[in-house]
Amino acid sequence: MIRTLLIASFLTLATVLDASPASGDAAVTCRRAALELAGAWANDGFRLREHVWTGTLPAGKPALARVNLLAGNRYWFTAATNAASTTLAVEIFTDRGMPVAAETHRNGPLAAAGFAPAESGIYILAVSESSGTPVPFCLVHSYK
Amino acid sequence: MFRSACLSALLGLAACVSTAADGPQPLTEEQIRGAEFLGGVSIPAPGELFAALGKIGKPDWAAFFRKQPPTPHTSRPLIALNLGTRIADGYLAAEAQDRQQVKNISMEIKLLAKSLGLEQEFTARSNSIADFADNRRWDALDEELEAVQAELAAAMTARSDTDLVTLMSLGCWLRSVDVAAAQLAAEYTPQGAKILRLPAVADFFASRLDALPAKIKTLPTIAEIQRRLPALGASLSLPSGTPASGEAVAGMHDLAAGMIRLINAPEK
Numbered sequence: 001m002i003r004t005l006l007i008a009s010f011l012t013l014a015t016v017l018d019a020s021p022a023s024g025d026a027a028v029t030c031r032r033a034a035l036e037l038a039g040a041w042a043n044d045g046f047r048l049r050e051h052v053w054t055g056t057l058p059a060g061k062p063a064l065a066r067v068n069l070l071a072g073n074r075y076w077f078t079a080a081t082n083a084a085s086t087t088l089a090v091e092i093f094t095d096r097g098m099p100v101a102a103e104t105h106r107n108g109p110l111a112a113a114g115f116a117p118a119e120s121g122i123y124i125l126a127v128s129e130s131s132g133t134p135v136p137f138c139l140v141h142s143y144k
Numbered sequence: 145m146f147r148s149a150c151l152s153a154l155l156g157l158a159a160c161v162s163t164a165a166d167g168p169q170p171l172t173e174e175q176i177r178g179a180e181f182l183g184g185v186s187i188p189a190p191g192e193l194f195a196a197l198g199k200i201g202k203p204d205w206a207a208f209f210r211k212q213p214p215t216p217h218t219s220r221p222l223i224a225l226n227l228g229t230r231i232a233d234g235y236l237a238a239e240a241q242d243r244q245q246v247k248n249i250s251m252e253i254k255l256l257a258k259s260l261g262l263e264q265e266f267t268a269r270s271n272s273i274a275d276f277a278d279n280r281r282w283d284a285l286d287e288e289l290e291a292v293q294a295e296l297a298a299a300m301t302a303r304s305d306t307d308l309v310t311l312m313s314l315g316c317w318l319r320s321v322d323v324a325a326a327q328l329a330a331e332y333t334p335q336g337a338k339i340l341r342l343p344a345v346a347d348f349f350a351s352r353l354d355a356l357p358a359k360i361k362t363l364p365t366i367a368e369i370q371r372r373l374p375a376l377g378a379s380l381s382l383p384s385g386t387p388a389s390g391e392a393v394a395g396m397h398d399l400a401a402g403m404i405r406l407i408n409a410p411e412k
Contacts, residue, residue, distance in 0.1 A: 047191065047283050050290035051184030064171070064179035067186045071339050072196040089168075095343075097171030119384045120196075120341035124171060124179045141185070143192050 026082050027054050030138035033080035037110050038140050041076040046142035053125075053139040057081070062128035063137070066095070069123050074116040076142045079127050081109045083135040088127065090139070095122040183313070184294070187345050190235035190320035191286035196339045198239065203327045205240035209233070212252050217411055220260060221360050224300075224308035225407045227256040228315025231293050234273070236323055238285040246277040246285065257296060260308065265299040266292065307360055310352045314369070315407060317345060321376070322404050325397035329390070337387035340396070346377025365406050375399055 031052060038048055057063050069075055079090050088111040092102045100123070103114040117123065129135050171179075197203055210233070217223050230253050237245035250273045257266040269292045276285040293316065297309045321342070328336045353361065353370045360366055379396040382388055388396065 045283070047195075047286050049185070049189060049192075050287065050294045051182075053182055053185050062175075064175055065185065066179045066181045066344065068188050068342050068345060070188055070192060070196040071341075072199045073192060091168045093168075093171050095176070097173075097176045099168045099170065120339050121384050122343055124176065126168070126171070139185075143195065 026136040027138060029082040030054065030080045030136055031140070033082070033110060034078050034138045034140045037080065037112060038076065038078040038142055041078070041114075041142045044144075046074070046076055046144045048140065048142045053127075054137065056134050056136050057127060057129050059134050060132050062091075062126040065125045065139075066122050067125055067141075069115070069117045069120065071117050071120045073143045074114065076112055076114045077125055077139055078112040078141070079110070079137055079139040081129060081135045081137045083129070083131065083133075084109055086129040086131040086133075086135055087111075088129050088137065091126045091128070093124040093126065095124065097124065181344060181348055183348065187313070187317060187348070188320075188342070189286070189290055190232045190316060190323075191238065191289070193320050193324050193339075194235060194239040197324055197327055197336060200333065200336050200339070201331055203239075203331070205236055205323075205327075206242060206245070207330075208236060208323045208326055209240070209242075209245055216255075216259070218259075219363065219411055220305075220308060221311050221363055222365060222407070222411065223256055223259050224311040225315040225365070227253065227260070227296070228293075228312040228317070229319040229404060229407055230256060231289055231312070232316045232319035232323070234289045234292075235286060235320070238277075238282050238289070241280065241282055243277040243280070247274055250274060250277075253292065260300070260305075261303075262296055262299050265295050269295065307356050310349070310356065311360075311366075314349050314353070317349065318369075318400055318403050318407070321380070322397065322400035325393055325400055328393045329397045332390040332393060334387040337389075337393055338385075340388065340393070341380060341382060341384070343377075343381040346373050346380060349373060350377070364412060365409070368406055369403050372399060372403055376403070 042048055053065055055063055077090050079088055081088050086109060087106060088109055089106055090111045090113040092100045092113050092115050094100060100115060105112045127137055127139055217226060230249055234249045237249050250270050254263065254266050254270050257263050269288065273288055276288055300308045324340055328340055350373045376399045379392060
């Protein structure tokens, strides 16, 4: 309950604030926003991985990455963009491309997906956005 | 103010929570083939592997501690491999919640980093590692160790030593598999064996090794690891839902431990 409220608070805050940077490095802005939201999972005992996935989402298509996830762990994948007018989504698929039942959160430029795999192996992460134009993004992930 | 904050939170929640019921369409074959393998993001950290194993029993992580190799290496590629194995040992010491061992490993990492001319990059981290160990902040220590690896990798890249980044990551991954397989072999359960399934990681490292310059690839240790990697990769890639047998896990451990011995062996 506390975690849910924290997440909701972060996401509400993101809606209120203009996430577009006045200037500067978009990747840094996206990373900072993703890390702020991921802080909610850290409060719940999730350890944040150092490595991040950054890039530009292609217009009208998801960015896709393969990750090795381990049975027994729980994961949160948290993404952010600096394009405030878009809605970001994070989705998780099996290695055969079938969607998995994940807990998802979306609000404008912030999105997250939580998942506890029953089987270790390769899963595919998809990050997409609603505006149909290329936008920068950053994804961080946590586990416990 | 508090009521307003709660209201905002609830409104935010209503706006943002969705379920898998209205979920996405399956990916196309082209999308599946096009999904990138991202190295650091795609490969589980040692702490991630140990955390999963820790949930199905009470592993005696301290049983897998090892002593520093007696003869220090002078070849930079071998030092980088060793550095990676020592970083994995740091995760192991954190998992065992052994303060002194964490500090010992930190000192060994510092010496290896110094051999590569990267001592300065590690000094500040070394202090925080000791602080986290003293304050028993084991979760934070895991994150710090990954930050150490990332910082050393960034420094290597800045000095055009990207080959060493590959070798450090490989050493870290091999040692984490060595420890995980040793634990599973010692206390085998099918449930535990299901955890140690890491398809594509060995292939990733094999292709990275293949791309190394000939002068590194032909070092006997590197060449032998490259020769043995496919067998380890195959043992970690059994079909989903088919846990490795006790015998297969023991074989997996033999392979990983053999490669760690090669890395630690005196230079020829």
